[in-house]
Amino acid sequence: MMKLFNSKLCALCKGRKLLCGRPTCPILERFRVVKSVEQKINRREIFGSSPPSLFVGEYGYPKVRVGPLVPPIEGNTSHLDSPLKWENKTIKDVLYYRSLLVMGEMKADVNVRKSGRILEEVQELAMSVKPVDSEILLKRRPILKVLPSEFAPPVGPRAELLDFELTENPRIPRKTDYVVSDELKAEEAIMRLYNWGFDEYYIIRLLSAGLLGINKKLVPTRWSITAVQDTIGKKLREEILRYDTINEFELYFYEFLGNRYAVILMPETYAFELLEVWLKGSLFGSDEPEVIHDYEDFRGIKGYAEETTGAYYAARLSVLESLRWRRRQARIIVFREVTPKYYAPVGVWQIRVGVKKAMENPVGKFNTLQEALNELRKFLELELEKYLEKSWILRLRKQRTLDYYFNMM
Incomplete structure (x- = not known):
């Protein structure tokens, strides 16, 4: 397969021959999305129903x-910013949704005590x-750029914000008011909202x-996503450690x-590892292709997941x-x-949705790890040995098995 995003290759292909081996041309696909929303957002004043949504860089x-995200659409727009409900959507759908959300951006100090009226309105929107x-007034017509990010959904068109106003009263739950106004640590506030059933991205x-x-x-949106998923994951880990394997x-x-997401659960005490590979021809x-990974035992990961980054916390959660639902623990x-x-x-x-759907789609149960690995081969494109060479959990398990037999001699 030829190298991707080579200027000469792209010039020869022009998106028609798909010489890069992809099923669709990413450049043309994004161009089509931009053209489909261009007329709807080509103005300085945008009035519409925010999903609600905001972005913090x-x-x-x-x-x-920081700024609110407002589409030029009225009514129920919640689907435009509901990532955990996009399980039946395509990449094109997501790019279209994000391209409709116009961001009016302004500079702000992260210390909210220094904020003014506009940021207070943005906070009401968030709740x-x-x-x-909502209505935003921009300094100029918004520019649409779809930037690659493995963390937050791509940010759509944006321009400097001159003014922002909510034109109706936001629906704010009493429990949210309580958590926001009370002197709670962020971790406690996150867990209360989560256990009360609030959407994860609402908490974010x-x-x-x-x-x-x-x-x-x-808190920058990207950091918030990881912080919330990590906080909830730590608390769930503490809980499942009390359960039988x-x-x-x-x-x-x-x-x-x-x-492709495959998950192996082992009847052993808790540990978690994410093995990730970007296959030849992928973005x-x-x-x-090289396998990257991060891992933890029952004490949790040391520091930050340096190789798999935000994917680690999403998959683990x-x-x-x-x-937790099964009231069991396992090595993962x-x-x-x-x-x-x-x-x-x-x-x-x-990643959050993909692994969640995987956990709802069992392939089978096996008496031995080798049987499970033999079945796993059918679902992987990269040879399994590449993963086995990298995996901390499998190396550790092999070493313990050798130690066990050595001590029996």
Whole structure:
């Protein structure tokens, strides 16, 4: 397969021959999305129903870009920013949704005490559980750029914000008011909202808007996603450590938006590992794909997941939720293969959803790990040995087995 995004290759192909080996041209696909929304957003004043949605950037921290996201559409627009409900959507759908959300951006200090009226309005928007009719006035017509990000869904058109106003009262639950106004640490606030059944991305929005914690600050959207998923994951890990282990080796599999997710559960004490590979021809792939990984034992990961980054916390949370529901613990390995079909990164939510769907799609139960691995081969494109060489859990298990037999001599 030829090298992707080579200027000469693209010039020869012009998106028609698909010489890069992908099922669709990512350049033309994004161009089509831009053209489909161009007329709807080609103005300085945008009035519509925000899903509700906002974005907080990280560049320049502690002075960051922040602003509401408003589409030129009225009515129920919640589907435009509901990542955990996009399980039946395509990459093109997601790019279209994000391209409709116009961001009016302004510079703000992360210390919300220094904020003015506009940021207060943005915070009210963040607390709503229903779309809110809103109006933004921009300095110029918005520019649409779809930037690659493995964390947040791609940000759509944007321009400097002159004014923002909610034109109706937001629907704010009493429990949200209680959590926001009370002197709770961010971790406690996150868990209360989660256990009360609030949507994960609603909690992320509150954290980003500087509404959670004792010393309230704006938190970049990308950081908020990882912080919320990590916080919930840690608490669920503490809970499942009290449960008995599963009884057999279990294998699960699901393919979602060009990503293959396989999960092996072992009847042993808790540990978690994510093994990830970008296959040849994929967005960040190479001619010789390499497996990257991060892992933890029952004490949790040391520091930050440096190799798999945000994907680690998203995948871990989906498996932990499944085990919590079963009131069981297990040793966990998640395999992620990114194929050329994943032609535009749409955010870490797809990992969250992909692994969650995998846990709802069992392949089978096995008496031995070897039987489970033999079945796993059928679902992977990269040879299994590449994963086995890298896996901390499988190396550790092999070493313990040798130690056991040695001590029996």
